[in-house]
Amino acid sequence: MSIGLRDAVTVITGAGSGIGRATAHAFARRGARVVVTDLDADRARTVAGELDGRGVAAPCDVTDLDALRAVRDLALDRFGRVDLVMNNVGILAVGPVEDIPLDAWQRVIDVNLLGVVRSNLVFLPVLLEQGSGHVINTASTAGLLPYGFDRLPYTATKHAVVGLSESLALYLRPRGIGVSCLCPAGVATNIVEQITFYGEPAAPQGPSFSVVDPDAVGELVADGVDEDRFLILTAPEAAEELRELGADVDQYLTRPRKGAA
Template sequence: MSDNISGKVVVITGASSGLGESTARHLSSLGARVVLGARRKDKLDALVADLVSAGGEAVAYQTDVTSQTEVNALIQGALKTFGRIDVLVNNAGLMANAPLSEGRVDEWDRMIDINIKGLLYGIAAALPVFQEQNSGHFINIGSVAGMKVFSPGGTVYSGTKFAVRAISEGLRHEVGGSIRTTTIEPGAVDSELKFGSSHQQTSDFVVDFYKQAIPAASVARAIAFAIEQPADVDINEIVLRPTVQDF
């Protein structure tokens, strides 16, 4: 077990599949106590059962990150169960790509609500806890699409991930000292994210693009690397891609 992960309380949003599930499994195997949030409670409950049967400590709360009330309840649930929070992994995300000319404003709203506002709700709920403890670690899941625009089709998604990077950097600057901030920016990683596009032509392109994807466990290991550093070391940004990905 990693000395700097074992025993830590880690809250993960979007934990029912993909990056969130893989991160929960990996950190639990390293001795972390995990608190899982996602909309699909049945998947969360099955994951908790797996982790507990393997000797881990895990609880789950049905959480839609577009609801500030539910995000607050996730954080309060973690405190009630374990008495503290050491890490919040803001992982929930949606990639509903389509050309701007399609005018899919409802999908733009949904991405903004999940990718930006959901992240901010997590920060709003956990920051007072971290400040009171005088310790804590935000891990925000961005994207290589938050470093350069994935267009055509991914313009609004890129906009939300550029926002994640900006918010993370501002957060680091504002609360740094005893609170750490890490942005993880993956390229193509195998998860359900690739199925978010309702525009058929774009969806076909994205699914084909993701044939080069690396396993979600790749991101879980990057998250563990950031967490396990000594308290005075803040890994601010990790970018990882499949070696064959050129974007």
């Protein structure tokens, strides 16, 4: 049921940097048109300009429902359809849980979780009307595995994005729409810009995964769309961790921890 990326009309949020930018490049290399959206309008324009005529820039804050509607309208006006939406924005509040204030929780939930919810409200009616399409939600291995206790708002929202994506796949696949959930481990991006720190640093304990280049992640995402795959991992060893967690959660939570992830 793969949509195929050749000539697909794709929309990526947070595409001005890192994983979103690399995925925009990977999609364009495979012949897709890419609506490059980002809170940072300059970054969106720069990345769109890198795509050999296949990119269109659209400034968009995912906390603004009207801004997402404007992106949808731009895509429909320009191309007549939307084939793929990648909800990719993520921010972090980092520190001991007792030091992270409520408004930081609200901000992370507003961006990481409600950003996806808003996108679904705006774009799913288009995909459902077409009876085809693909949705990719960027979560994290921190949304699959328990280790991010120094960043609990992030951990909670990324778990929510995984759960939402799994159930969305059950709903959308019979309606002709693919769903993928990207769960990166370490990727060398500008993500540190999206972190607000609170209190004294508290190192998380858990699996340490290799850090990969964003370009490799872009290719993995494009392959995941071409193969209509749900779970896209950047660190294959996370799959073994997930099996160990599923086999015995109590044992997993009480076993000796490895170094920081």
